[in-house]
Structure formats: C-alpha cells, structure tokens
Amino acid sequence: MWPSLQPTPEELTALWLSLKIGLWCTALIAVPGIVTGWLLARIRFPGKALVDGLVHLPLVLPPVVPGYLLLLLLGRQGPIGRWLYETWGIALAFTWQGAVVASALMAFPLMVRAVRLAVTLVEPRLEEAARTLGAGPLRVWLTVTVPLSLPGILTGLVLAFARSLGEFGATVTFVGNVAGETRTLPLAIYTYTQIPGGDGPALRLVVISILLALAALWISELGARRVERMLGNRRT
Amino acid sequence: MLDLDLELHQGSFTLQGRLTLEQPVSGLFGPSGCGKSTLLRAIAGLTRPQAGYINLDGIPLFDARKRIDLPPHRRRVGLVFQDSPLFPHLSVRHNLLYGFKLLPSAQRQFTPTQVVDLLDIGHLLHRRPRHLSGGERQRVALGRTLLASPRLLLLDEPLAALDEGLKQQILPFLRRVRDELRLPMLYVSHAINEILYLTPHLAVMEQGRILGQGPFLEVIRQDHILGLARSLGLENVLQVTVSRHEPDTGCTTVRYDHHELHLPLSALPPGTETWIALRAADVALARHPIADITIQNQVPGRVVGLRRIADRVLAEVDVGVPILAEITVKAIHDLGLMEGDTVYCLFKARAWHYLGTA
Numbered sequence: 001m002w003p004s005l006q007p008t009p010e011e012l013t014a015l016w017l018s019l020k021i022g023l024w025c026t027a028l029i030a031v032p033g034i035v036t037g038w039l040l041a042r043i044r045f046p047g048k049a050l051v052d053g054l055v056h057l058p059l060v061l062p063p064v065v066p067g068y069l070l071l072l073l074l075g076r077q078g079p080i081g082r083w084l085y086e087t088w089g090i091a092l093a094f095t096w097q098g099a100v101v102a103s104a105l106m107a108f109p110l111m112v113r114a115v116r117l118a119v120t121l122v123e124p125r126l127e128e129a130a131r132t133l134g135a136g137p138l139r140v141w142l143t144v145t146v147p148l149s150l151p152g153i154l155t156g157l158v159l160a161f162a163r164s165l166g167e168f169g170a171t172v173t174f175v176g177n178v179a180g181e182t183r184t185l186p187l188a189i190y191t192y193t194q195i196p197g198g199d200g201p202a203l204r205l206v207v208i209s210i211l212l213a214l215a216a217l218w219i220s221e222l223g224a225r226r227v228e229r230m231l232g233n234r235r236t
Numbered sequence: 237m238l239d240l241d242l243e244l245h246q247g248s249f250t251l252q253g254r255l256t257l258e259q260p261v262s263g264l265f266g267p268s269g270c271g272k273s274t275l276l277r278a279i280a281g282l283t284r285p286q287a288g289y290i291n292l293d294g295i296p297l298f299d300a301r302k303r304i305d306l307p308p309h310r311r312r313v314g315l316v317f318q319d320s321p322l323f324p325h326l327s328v329r330h331n332l333l334y335g336f337k338l339l340p341s342a343q344r345q346f347t348p349t350q351v352v353d354l355l356d357i358g359h360l361l362h363r364r365p366r367h368l369s370g371g372e373r374q375r376v377a378l379g380r381t382l383l384a385s386p387r388l389l390l391l392d393e394p395l396a397a398l399d400e401g402l403k404q405q406i407l408p409f410l411r412r413v414r415d416e417l418r419l420p421m422l423y424v425s426h427a428i429n430e431i432l433y434l435t436p437h438l439a440v441m442e443q444g445r446i447l448g449q450g451p452f453l454e455v456i457r458q459d460h461i462l463g464l465a466r467s468l469g470l471e472n473v474l475q476v477t478v479s480r481h482e483p484d485t486g487c488t489t490v491r492y493d494h495h496e497l498h499l500p501l502s503a504l505p506p507g508t509e510t511w512i513a514l515r516a517a518d519v520a521l522a523r524h525p526i527a528d529i530t531i532q533n534q535v536p537g538r539v540v541g542l543r544r545i546a547d548r549v550l551a552e553v554d555v556g557v558p559i560l561a562e563i564t565v566k567a568i569h570d571l572g573l574m575e576g577d578t579v580y581c582l583f584k585a586r587a588w589h590y591l592g593t594a
Contacts, residue, residue, distance in 0.1 A: 130334065132309070
C-alpha cells in the first residue's frame with residue numbers, strides 16, 4: 001500500500017524542470033527587481049503610481065488572468081509573440097522558456113516589495129555621507145545602497161524562487177502542461193491526482209516538493225547569516 | 237574663501253542670508269533649529285537653494301542665475317554631522333579609505349597614517365563600526381572626511397551627541413586638525429564654548445537669518461543681536477587673562493585692561509586668555525563704592541546710555557569696555573541716574589561664567 005520512495009524518470013524530469021525554471025526566473029528578475037524596488041523606494045517620477053500598480057497587479061489578480069494575457073500577447077498569434085518568432089525564431093508559448101516568463105511575471109512583485117522595503121530602511125544619511133566623500137550617484141548605489149539592502153534582496157530572491165516553484169495558474173494557461181517541457185512539480189502532482197493509480201507518484205512528488213522548499217529555506221538562512229555578518233549586524 | 241548669499245525655502249521655513257568667511261576657521265553660532273544645518277547642507281550640495289550663489293575659493297559651487305549646481309561629490313566639501321553614520325558594512329579601515337580611494341593621488345592632501353595618528357584611531361582599524369563607542373565613531377567619521385581631502389570642512393554640531401567627558405576628549409583633536417592640517421573649517425554649534433575653543437571668528441544665526449559675522453566680541457555687542465545674546469546670557473562678555481588662583485578662598489582672579497575681577501575658581505592655568513560672560517540682570521549699579529557687602533567686584537565707570545525696553549531700563553556703562561546693566565525704571569528714578577554720571581558696577585563673583593579659551 002505504502003508507495004516506493006524511488007522516483008521514476010518522469011518524476012525526476014518534473015523536478016529538474018522546476019529547478020531549471022525557478023533558477024532562470026530568479027536570475028531573470030534579480031537586476032530589474034532591484035532597480036524597480038529602489039526606484040519605487042527612493043525616486044519620485046511621473047507615473048510612479050501607475051508603475052507601482054502594474055508591478056503589483058499579478059499579485060492581486062487570479063493567476064489565470066496574467067497567464068491568459070501572456071498567451072494573447074506572446075502566443076504565436078499574439079503581436080509580440082509573432083514578432084519574436086518571425087524575427088528571432090523564439091517561441092514562448094508551450095515551451096519551458098515561456099514558463100520562465102510566466103513565473104517571472106508572477107514572482108516580480110514579491111521581489112520588488114522585498115527590495116523596496118530594504119531600500120527604505122537604508123539610512124539616507126549614509127548615502128549623503130558617501131556623496132560628500134566624493135562618490136557619484138552610481139557608486140553610492142553600488143557601494144552603499146545595494147550592499148545595505150542585501151538582506152531584503154536575498155529575501156526577495158528566495159521568495160521569487162519559491163513563487164516560481166509553486167507557480168501553477170499562469171503557467172498552465174500560457175504554456176500548458178507538456179510532459180518534459182512545461183510540466184513542473186505542481187503541474188505533475190495535479191496531473192497524477194487526475195489519473196487512477198496516480199496517488200503514489202503524487203505523494204512522492206509532494207515529499208520532494210517539501211524537501212525542496214526546506215532546502216531553499218536552509219540555503220537562504222545560510223546566505224542571510226553571511227550577509228548579516230558582512231553588514232556587521234551580527235558578531236562573528 | 238567661502239562666500240554665499242542664498243535663499244532657501246523648506247515648507248514654512250525660510251533660510252536667507254549672506255556670509256563671507258575670510259578666516260581659515262570660523263564658527264556658526266545660533267540656537268537649535270535656526271537653520272544652521274540647512275545652511276551646511278546647502279553648502280555641501282545636499283539641499284538646493286531656490287536663489288543665490290555659493291562660491292568656494294572663487295569657484296562657484298552653486299549659482300541659481302547661471303544655473304550652476306555642482307553635485308555633492310564634485311564639491312569637495314567635507315561634512316561631519318552630529319552622530320555621523322559610519323558605513324556599517326565596512327571596517328573602520330575601509331570607512332576611512334572610502335573617500336581617499338576615490339581621489340586621484342595628486343589631490344590627496346593627507347596620508348592615512350598621518351590622519352590615523354592625529355586622531356589616535358590606529359587600534360580601531362580592524363573593528364566594525366558597531367563595536368565603537370560614540371567618541372571613537374566620531375573620530376573615525378572625522379578621519380574619513382579628512383582623508384577625502386576636502387577644500388572646506390563643515391562640522392555640524394560634531395560633539396552634540398557626546399557627553400561632557402567625551403567632548404573634552406574630542407575638542408583637542410579638532411584643534412590639532414586646525415593647527416596641524418591647516419584645513420579651512422566651519423564649525424557649527426549652539427554651544428558658544430565649543431566655537432570659542434577653536435576660533436574667535438563667528439557668524440550668528442537666528443530663525444533662518446544670518447544676523448552678523450566677525451570677531452566674537454564685536455558681533456555679540458551689535459544691537460540687533462542683543463535679543464539673542466540676552467536669551468543666552470551673553471549680554472556682557474569680556475576677554476580676560478587668568479592671573480592667579482586662590483583655592484583657599486575659592487576665587488580666581490582675572491585681569492582685563494588695568495582692572496582685576498574675582499571669579500569662581502577655575503582650572504585654567506594662569507596666563508590663559510579666556511572669555512567670561514555675565515547677564516545684564518546680574519549687574520547692579522551704585523553711586524559710591526560700598527563697604528560691608530558680599531559682592532566681590534566693584535568697578536567704576538561712566539553711564540553712556542540709558543535705553544528703556546518695555547518695563548525695564550538697559551544702562552550701558554563704560555568701564556573700559558561697555559557693560560550692560562538691566563535695572564528697573566524705579567531704580568533709575570530713585571538714584572536719579574543720568575547719562576554721563578559716574579557709577580560703580582557691582583558683579584557677584586559667582587554670577588560670571590567662563591565661556592572658553594582662545
């Protein structure tokens with residue numbers, strides 16, 4: 001009755017696919033997320049409220065909605081999707097790259113929020129001190145603002161990675177549920193629960209998901225400790 | 237050296253004033269909240285004035301009409317705040333070198349060794365800022381700014397966050413910066429002693445306006461500064477020389493011109509020049525010297541002015557220097573005091589207080 005713990009190759013594929021998409025998603029939004037979070041925290045510019053709203057929209061919409069919008073825009077028949085395909089030969093709909101785009105869109109607001117909070121907590125007087133010491137705006141940003149926001153940046157990256165691992169609605173709407181291409185862990189678990197005799201594989205994938213989440217949390221905790229030490233907030 | 241004339245609005249606060257500093261070291265004195273910090277931020281480029289200009293050594297840092305506004309990092313104006321924040325993610329050593337490393341070597345005026353020795357912070361180099369005491373932190377902040385080789389050093393209440401003991405420890409370092417590095421400085425404080433410890437040249441600010449500037453004694457005696465001087469107990473200020481201490485009687489004797497005054501016992505070595513201050517309300521006037529009285533100081537002088545201000549009279553008595561005495565209208569009538577009369581100014585020894593040393 002109790003299923004074997006040995007995952008099948010098909011289940012391992014779903015695991016690696018999830019990891020691959022999660023890492024790509026995290027890498028893709030790292031820099032834009034830091035820049036957007038900082039912009040929203042520190043800079044006043046026209047249309048700020050609109051940018052703020054658009055960035056946060058995926059957080060409050062049902063995930064199917066952004067997924068469907070992606071399909072309309074980036075699908076083979078969509079205005080951007082057709083251009084991408086005809087000019088560069090890039091297809092996003094129903095490919096793992098498309099899954100990266102879908103989860104990046106969903107994870108982006110989490111990243112931005114974490115960074116924005118962290119930047120808000122950086123004492124402006126430190127940045128001012130750096131400026132009077134001769135550092136230009138970009139150097140101040142790179143040597144003071146970003147290093148001091150690292151705890152928040154790290155939190156944002158972990159949240160983004162976790163969000164990508166859990167992404168379901170936008171992914172299934174935009175890139176479908178193609179085994180070996182877009183069937184990530186959550187999609188695989190859902191698929192197994194829909195077929196007779198799928199309980200065993202589904203349970204194994206659930207265990208894998210839990211272990212993966214714990215590992216991510218553990219790694220981020222190690223990273224957070226390093227960062228705190230670097231920032232001098234914790235005794236070495 | 238520094239020459240500015242500017243207007244700056246921040247909410248309901250307006251800063252407006254002209255300032256020309258010729259002295260290498262000048263003070264900027266005024267009560268808390270009068271706009272001293274805002275003025276320094278404008279000089280450093282952190283706050284933009286709406287109108288006017290700021291020139292440093294003949295180079296425009298800001299000029300509203302010519303649309304010149306050098307960014308802070310290109311002004312080379314050092315700013316040390318009260319409770320200056322050090323970079324928490326860098327060691328003391330890297331804090332010190334932050335500005336130094338950004339500077340082309342031809343523009344570096346001091347070496348790290350020189351600054352570290354001067355401020356006595358060699359033992360702190362490998363520590364993190366959070367492991368420093370308030371006084372150590374302020375010395376590192378000062379060193380960090382010095383190593384950026386500023387053309388002008390702005391010190392914004394650098395001692396305000398420290399307790400009295402620490403202040404006495406840091407002030408000598410500031411004097412060494414003044415004497416050994418010869419860096420132009422503008423020292424801002426609401427404590428006149430600190431300024432006088434470094435320089436007798438100062439500007440006075442109140443409610444966003446620069447009321448006057450020049451040598452301390454000249455500035456503080458200007459009529460339009462009287463109100464501020466009164467609120468601070470600085471209506472009468474004398475520059476005196478300590479002549480001797482008498483611990484037995486609890487008196488220190490000081491000299492000015494050919495007079496001697498008896499003051500509370502001080503720790504200043506004989507021969508030291510210092511400033512002493514007395515409130516106008518603590519001066520009594522008498523027609524004749526009075527025997528059998530506890531008041532230690534009776535100095536003859538001539539009444540040169542009687543001004544009625546509200547319910548009281550401000551009498552100006554020339555005793556070699558002008559002394560202001562605040563007395564009631566009734567007292568004037570009872571004595572029949574007139575301009576030109578000879579009077580004795582009576583000062584209690586304990587009513588004087590020491591301001592600082594030159």
